[in-house]
Amino acid sequence: MLRSMLSATALAVAAVPAHAQTTEQYRQLQQRVERLEGQTKARGQGVFNPDISVILQGTAARIKQDPETYEITGFAPSGGEVGPPRRGFSLSESELVLSGNVDPYFGAKLVAALTPEDEIEVEEAFFTTLALGRGLTLKGGRFLSGIGYQNEIHQHAWDFQDAPLAYNAFLGGRLNDDGVQGRWVAPTDFLLELGAEAGRGRTFPATDPNKNGAGAWSLFGHVGGDLAGAAWRAGLSYLRVKPSERAFEDADSLGAAATQSFTGESKLWIADFVVKWRDLKLQGEYFRRRESGDLSFDDSGGSAVFGALTDSYTSTQSGWYAQAVYRFLPQWRAGYRYDRLDHGDVSNGIVDNGLGPTAADFPLLMTDHNPTRNTLMVDWSPTEFSRVRLQFAQDKSRAGVTDDQLVLQYILSLGAHGAHSF
């Protein structure tokens, strides 16, 4: 119908000025329309396959301190893979991404990570609604949470090889839970977006509770727009979980093993901003976490001096990073990032109420250390599909120790053209 109208219009245009040519032009137009229709049919074949892409990554690293001994002193270990890469050559996770529309109502995406240890991990597997409209989208399954700015960005699209220290300390690298998410974009000329998530609490700071209902709740809001040629976005996020017996091994003052575990409530606030102006990108996030509940100490597996003790525990800790990345040539970028964590206020009832152990028996939690890190990187991206990056970091995550980390990294993407979020 449209085609026939179109060819009639095209005819009308093409039929100027001489009438004598009309028959010949009409014949040509008919042929053209037939070709176009053939083209439409051909396009319909094979499109039921999902879009497929594969991300390959690897590093060659020179790390001064043994990566096995990595810790962020003054902060409870987050259990994620947060240390520097292995020394020497190593393959990073290879990602397999499948995505497409299921039907008129749902879209779906699977991101599987093939680890260098020959395991397959489901990084993301979720559906999104397509037809709700009115600015509403629902998502369900396993997905990267919408809190913060960098959390939702896939690792291969980060501007540095590793995550900011604040993400490592407070989220184990990132929040990647099983659950549901609702987002709403307001009908305004600038961006106003609100979102909420309910999740299982599968990873740090939660402890994968065995219970009905949600173990993690989060809320986030974003505002953004254009200002004097720059595009910007700012956000505020909140995450609440109730960890139960979140345990880790530490060494007491004699160097013997002691288990500590936390049970209580953990609330995290994140404020974030990102500004892009021409070839410059500025980004920063501030994290503030308050945990309150009970801390248990048990050295019966080590020196067995105190046995098992439990008392109250509260901590208010924070951290932030700021980074700038500048594209100085079409294919080249350079960047600098500053990371800092604040040990803040930690009150430990076992120590304060004189149950026996002193602060020296809690070196990880009670050492008043404010970790910092300076990172420089330069990367070369000959096309959108490949990137080679050299990164140097001076990392003071450990108290009293400076780690120099030099990493050469490649990131290649095969297959469907990905679109990267702002």
Next chain:
Amino acid sequence: MAAALPALAALNIFACEPEWGALARELGGDKVTIYTAATALQDVHRIEARPSLIARARNADLMVCTGAELEVGWLPLLQSQSGNASIRPGQPGYFEASDFVELIEKPARLDRSLGDIHAAGNPHVHLDPRNVAEIAAGLGERMAKIDPKEAAHYRQRTKDFLDRWQQAVARWQKEAAPLKGLPLVVHHRNLAYLVAWLGMREVGALEPKPGLPPSTASLTELLARLKQTPAKAVVRAAYEDPRPSEWLAQRARIPAVMLPYTVGGTDKAKDLFSLYDDTLARLLAIAR
């Protein structure tokens, strides 16, 4: 969708590129409000799905884009993140100009070692005015479908536009006669439809492969080739880096010419008509 609109609201159009914003203005007149995502000074391959675009896509009744993978790096995000169901691919609220014309330069081989090639063919369709006529007919009809109470208005304006356009095309073709066979070096293959329409000859491109920035090595090689097949000028779009053109122009002793490429690319290219007027004037200055 249209029925849900308040009675007096104008049709909200989100145009990906300035040429489609200008066309929607011609066909919609005062019954539409138009937001254009890219300016003539931006490379449309490299637009980002920035917050302001998500907000504008949220409120759009009709999205008018080129398609053929030109906006693949950002448009899908606007469609998914805006929560606007009516502008998704396949919906009447999403109009792809490339659906209405025959694309040229369809790659025989789909292999990224050949550069950033578009599987569907060359997407830069708006610089052949015969394409613009077909797209206008399709767009006018789409606007009538989405906003049926103003259908007569859109159809009338489309007819008026096509009448004026057809006269202009006849005039341009007459004026452009001296351009036939004019050998040119282009920056990116975004002028292919213009070159084909006017029967000019593209004898080289500054980009060694589509999407790859020119390097000294590739320019030197191109310069050597121009000794065998000389060009009359090196042309580029307003948004493209002038330095590679100037490098080559100086050494090959030919003029480097900037073309508006789309509406807003030069002060004179204020709408689709003046875009073609200015483009032809700049090309004719070379042929003289």
